Amino acid sequence: MTNLKTLSDHLGLSQATVSRALNGYTTVKPATRLRVEEAAKRLNYRPNSSAQRLATGKAGAFGVIVTAGENMLIDPHFTEFLAGLTRTLAESDIDILMTAATLENQSATYQRFANSGKVDGFIVSAPKNMDPRIETLLDMDFPFVVHGQCERSDSYSFYDIDNRGAFEKATDYLLQLGHRRIAILNGTPDAMFAIQRNAGYLAAFEAHGVPVPEDLMVQDLMTEEVGYDRLKPLLELPDPPTAVLCSSMILALGGQRAIREKGLKIGEDISIVSHDDGLSSMKTENFSVPLTVTRSPIRTAGTELASMLRSIVDGSATTPIQRVVPVDLIVRQSTAPAP
Numbered sequence: 001m002t003n004l005k006t007l008s009d010h011l012g013l014s015q016a017t018v019s020r021a022l023n024g025y026t027t028v029k030p031a032t033r034l035r036v037e038e039a040a041k042r043l044n045y046r047p048n049s050s051a052q053r054l055a056t057g058k059a060g061a062f063g064v065i066v067t068a069g070e071n072m073l074i075d076p077h078f079t080e081f082l083a084g085l086t087r088t089l090a091e092s093d094i095d096i097l098m099t100a101a102t103l104e105n106q107s108a109t110y111q112r113f114a115n116s117g118k119v120d121g122f123i124v125s126a127p128k129n130m131d132p133r134i135e136t137l138l139d140m141d142f143p144f145v146v147h148g149q150c151e152r153s154d155s156y157s158f159y160d161i162d163n164r165g166a167f168e169k170a171t172d173y174l175l176q177l178g179h180r181r182i183a184i185l186n187g188t189p190d191a192m193f194a195i196q197r198n199a200g201y202l203a204a205f206e207a208h209g210v211p212v213p214e215d216l217m218v219q220d221l222m223t224e225e226v227g228y229d230r231l232k233p234l235l236e237l238p239d240p241p242t243a244v245l246c247s248s249m250i251l252a253l254g255g256q257r258a259i260r261e262k263g264l265k266i267g268e269d270i271s272i273v274s275h276d277d278g279l280s281s282m283k284t285e286n287f288s289v290p291l292t293v294t295r296s297p298i299r300t301a302g303t304e305l306a307s308m309l310r311s312i313v314d315g316s317a318t319t320p321i322q323r324v325v326p327v328d329l330i331v332r333q334s335t336a337p338a339p
Contacts, residue, residue, distance in 0.1 A: 007045050011036060046093075061095040062309055063119035065109055065133075067102070076279050077248070077298055078125070081147070084302025085123065092310060107136040114142045120313045123147065123305055128190045145309045145321075147301055150192050157312060157321040159304045163193045166294040166327035167200035167245065168207075170273045173292075173329060174243045175208045178338035179271065183216035183234055183241035185227055185251045194219060197247055197275075216241050227254025235262045242338045243271040249282055252291065271335040290332035296325065 008015045013036070021028045021036035028036075039045075064082075086096055097119055101109035110133060113119055121143035124133055127150045137144045138155060146158040167184075174182050184201050187194035198217070205212045215237070218230045227246065234241055235258060244259075246252040252274035256266065264270050266289040276284045278297030284290065304323065311317035 003045075007036075007040060007043060010043065011039055058313070059118055059120050060093065061097045061119050062089065062306075062313075063110075063113050063122045064096055064098045064125070065106060065113070065122070066098065066100050066125075067106070076250075076281055077277055080277065080279050080281075081125070081298050081302040084299035085306045086302075088303045088306035089310070094306075094310065107132050110136050110142075111140065114140055121145070121309045123309060127192050129192055129195060131192075143309065143312045145305045145312070147305055148192050149322075149324075155320060157308050157317070158323070159301050159308065160324045161296045161301075162324055162326050163196035164200040164203070166275065166296070166329070167197040168204045169200075169327075169329050170245055170292075170294050171201045171204035172207065173331070174245070174271060174273065174335070175204060175210060177243075177271065177335065179243040180210055180338070181213050181216060181239060181241045182243045182245060183213070183231065184218065184245045184247075185230060185255060186217070186219045186247045187222050189219045194247065201245065213241070222248045222251050224250050224254040224257075227251035228258045229254070231255045232258040232261070235259065235264070241270070243273070243335070246272065246274040249274050249276060249279065249284060249291075252284075252287075256287070267333045267336050269339055271338075273335060276330075285332065287334075289334045292332045292335040293330050294327045295330055296327045 004015050004018060008018045011018065013032075017028065017032070018036055021033040022040060082096075089096065097113070099109065099113070110122065113122075122137060124131075124137070124144055124146045125148070127134065127146055127148045129151050131150045134146065134150060134156060144156065146156060148160050149158045171182060184198070186197055189195075198219075202212060216234060218234075220226045220230055227250065231244060231254070244255055246255055252272060255272065259266055259270055259272070266272055271292075273292045273294070274284065276291070276293035276295040278295060278299060280299075284293050308317070308321045311321065
C-alpha cells in the first residue's frame, strides 16, 4: 500500500513538499505539484483525510442549507443540480453537508455553520431579489457561490443562465408566428429567475409594439397541479391564449393536461414552449408532442458551482467569478403559427 513516505521516496522529494503539493499550496511550483499529483494517481495514493484537514485547516466540506418544509429531495430540479455538485466535489474528496432551516432562521444557521468550522463555504440556491442570505454571507466575509443572482450581484460569485434572453427569444418566436395572446406560467414573484424571465417576456412584446396580455401572466409555485389549475381558467376566457410559455417542464405537464381536457391539440390549436433544465428523468423530446424549449441543463450548474467554490476556498480565485451562459431555443412540434 502506497503511503506518504513511499510516494516521497519514489519522487525524490521530502514528505513535507509532497504533502504541500497535494494540499494545493501555492508555495509549491506548478510543475512540481503536477508531477506529484500524477505520481499519486499512478500509484493509487490517497492522503489520510483527517491528516489532510489538519494540515490545511480546512473542513473538507461545503454547506447547502435548504428551506424547512420544502421537500427538496423529491424535486427533480434540485436532485439533478445536486448530482452535478456532488460528482464534481467527490473528485476532490469534498463532502456536502446539508441541513434545513426556516426562512426566519436561515441567516442564523449560516452563521452557526460557518462559526463551527464544519464547512469551508456555502452553495446558495434559488436567490430572491434582495436575499438576506447573501447579505449575511457578505457581511461575514465567508466563501460562497450562488446559483443565480439577485439585484446586488457585483461582489460575489455566481453561475446563472440568461433567463431574460431565453424568454425574450421564446416570446419573440411566438410573436413571429402570429401569436398575440401568449400566456406565461412563471415562478413566484420573489424568485429572481422569474423576475428576469418576466422581463424578457415583456421586452419581446415591447419590441414588436404589441400590447401585453397582462390577464395571461401567472406567477406561482412550479408544480404540475399549479400548471393545470392556473391554465385551465385561462382556456375558458372569451379570448383565450393561443400559446403558453412555461417556466418549467413540471408546469408544462400540468398545462398539457388542461389543454387536453379542453379538447385542444398542441401544435395545432395551441402552441406551448417550456424551459427545459435537462432532467435525466424527463425528456421533453419524448413528450406526446415533442416540446419546443429553451434549454440549459441544471446539472451543469451544479458542476460549475462546485468548481467555482473549490477555487475560492483554495485561494486560486482572488476576485468574484461570475458567469451568465446563453440558452438555446430548440424548436419542435409543439409550436405552430397562430390559428
